[in-house]
Amino acid sequence: MTDILARAEAGERLSPEETATLISLEDGPACRALYEAAYRVKLRHVGNAVYLRGLIEYSNICAKNYLYCGIRRGNGRIRRFELTIDEILAAAQLASEYGYGSVVLQGGERGDARAVGLIERAVGRIKAAFPALGITLSCGEQSLAVYERWRRAGADRYLLRIESFSRALFERIHPADSVFDERLKALKDLRTAGFQVGTGVMIGLPGQTPPDLAADIAFFRDIDADMIGMGPWLPQHDAPLHDDTPETPDKAARRFRLALNMIAVTRLVLRDVNIASTTALQTLRPADGRELGLLAGANVIMPNVGEVEHRGDYQLYDGKPDLDENARSIRIALERSVAGIGEHIAYNVPGTPRHYLERISRRSGE
Secondary structure, three states: HHHHHHHHHOOOOOOOHHHHHOOOOOOHHHHHHHHHHHHHHHHOOOEEEEEEEEEEEEEEOOOOOOOOOOOOOOOOOOOOOOOOOOHHHHHHHHHOOOOOEEEEEEEOOOOHHHHHHHHHHHHHHHHHHHHOOEEEEEOOOOOOOHHHHHHHHHHEEEEEEEEEOHHHHHHHHHOOOHHHHHHHHHHHHHHHHEEEEOOOOEEEEOOOOHHHHHHHHHHHHOOOOEEEOEEEEEOOOOOOOOOOOOOHHHHHHHHHHHHHHHHHHHHHHHOOOOOOOOOOHHHHOOOOOOHHHHOOOOOEEEEEOOOHHHHHHHOOOOOOOOOOHHHHHHHHHHHHHHHHHOEEEOOOOOOOOOOHHHHHHHHHHH
């Protein structure tokens, strides 16, 4: 393991088996060595600045029926909502006032004309009011024409998670209304439309193996992703996907460790991309989950800037934190915790992935 880790830190390409070996580490000292190596690579390539993305959950109306998701179309037990453009703009204004360099518009996956138009108008209003604010969209699979409309309106980045690059596992957790090859095409279309492209996976899915996760990281590398958003799979009580055995603290701890391992190995392999330390980490370790993600190689956090009123209606998984915390309280706690681990928040900068800037620079020099 020591030899594998040294070569990974030096930037050598590992075999799939070696990548899987690092992902599957369980021994405490070995895991610490992994995280320390990943953190050194992070410092060399992206520094110790934490970029904040103000999260705006604008709607839980969804046309898809993904088996793991709490806002899936078939869940009749939640109250559906959709923010108005003025409400979205108010949340973006709060993010701007707090010095967050970017916002993320995240909602249920829909392709109807009304939903597409809402995002287009909201993006245009945000960009007109706050030109320096970066805008990330996380609105699911769309056509190239829709991606181009949203890009022209002013959106900068797009996060579309593959969830698993294993075709068998992807098909197991998605019903027939989501097709693996169409997800791959959508990711290519995002690049064609000019977006900074983000993707990611769920970690610790039932039936998932370390070689599956190693293939996920190879996929991130092969599509030349600019940013990665991934976190541990967490069951949702109204979603069909559950493990065959009861949830236990030991199982949750294993998924948390596996998620940190994935962040660290992804940093070692992809070097200069942006990697999110997700809220799901905080769910499993409320006191320090996201902070440990930063120390394992992540450099982005997405604090919620939406109104508390709808937080309980947007639970993709059970145990989601900060349901009753307003945006100001979240910001204060985040400032304290980030400073406590020796990192600093980069205020009023969009935090464009260095990988994207390097890629654009190479292209312009050709």
